[in-house]
Amino acid sequence: MLKWFLVGWVCIGEGVDQKCVRMASSIIHPSLEECQQFYGTVQEELQDLDNHVDLNFHCVQATILEDYL
Numbered sequence: 001m002l003k004w005f006l007v008g009w010v011c012i013g014e015g016v017d018q019k020c021v022r023m024a025s026s027i028i029h030p031s032l033e034e035c036q037q038f039y040g041t042v043q044e045e046l047q048d049l050d051n052h053v054d055l056n057f058h059c060v061q062a063t064i065l066e067d068y069l
Helices: 032-045 062-068
Strands: 004-012 019-024 053-061
Touching (some): 032 053
Antiparallel strands (some): 004 019, 004 053
């Protein structure tokens, strides 16, 4: 069974003051669809901060992450 993680960047601020951090969710998702739904929920929760928070995440298979560790 494949497992999925949400991996990407969170950038806070605007212009030259923007700071970005690479992040990954600690939640293991059993399917790609569930991982994508979780990302949609996170985006909805942060939509009020649209001008101050920029999210760029992708669902990645756990086996791919293991190759980099």
